[in-house]
Amino acid sequence: MNLTEPVLDKKQFLEISGVSNTTFNNWCLRGHIPLKELGCVKVSFTRYKYTFLAAVHCVLLSHHRGNDRKTYLRLLKNFTLGIATDGFFSQDATVAIQNGGKGPDCGIFDTYGDALHHGGNRFIYVGAGQLLNKASDLFEKMLKEQNIKIDGRY
Template sequence: MKLTEPVLNKAQLLKVAGITSTTFNNWCLRGHIPLAQLGCEKVSLTRYKYTFLTAAYCALLSYFRGNKRKIYLRMLKSFVCGVANDGYYNDNATIAIANSGKGPDCGIFDNYGAALDMRNLDVIYVDAGKILNKALELHKQHEVSNKSANKKVGSTL
């Protein structure tokens, strides 16, 4: 699957995911991001090559704003690691997080309509399928830009 190809450096990952370096380092230190399961490759002792799936995972993780994120992390890891293993995801997958993104009650649903069954007014709905589609689109753009850069470098030699 193209989303699990390690092609991003840390700066590119942070830009794609829309998070700060401090937040990312904090999540890595606490073990919130399963780098090996998401296809990241260790380049040296302190550097990694990251995947677009890792960027999507970080973007999805950023929607949870509460302190008790055990359930959310477990659900998110099983969903995204399933995508990494199978290569399949639902384009309409929706994550619902109670209490405006702070509550421990959360779930992943096949579509937005099924997520509305939580029947709570202060629920955040995250379009996980759309975020994964955007990551796939960005990966395709990255490949095209690398191919054109390689052609330019090859023609100048």
């Protein structure tokens, strides 16, 4: 399971992450998405190859809908960069964001129970470990499909 291997073009990346092109470009210009650190590679002057980890980063970033997201951006960047370097993550990792996804208070916890204990009912909870598991399953499925296509041609 190598979520930092660049295999997605922009269309596939945006479909998986569920983010619009303008929102994604805005986040990149503001520096909210560390593309190079997450394994994305520049193919030409205007094209990139994206990773599944960058897609998960965008999905997690889209859950914070408020204006005060400095703390959330820092925590999310540390979380995804830790996965990029180590390759390990908690299967039950949960992200908690205050005030229904609009507040400045947030955290990343090992389990949903820990997040619920610290957060309460005014927080939203996102299963980051589940998203990473789905991304790794999609990555393996994509590799199998590419091998079948390559074997079918030759």
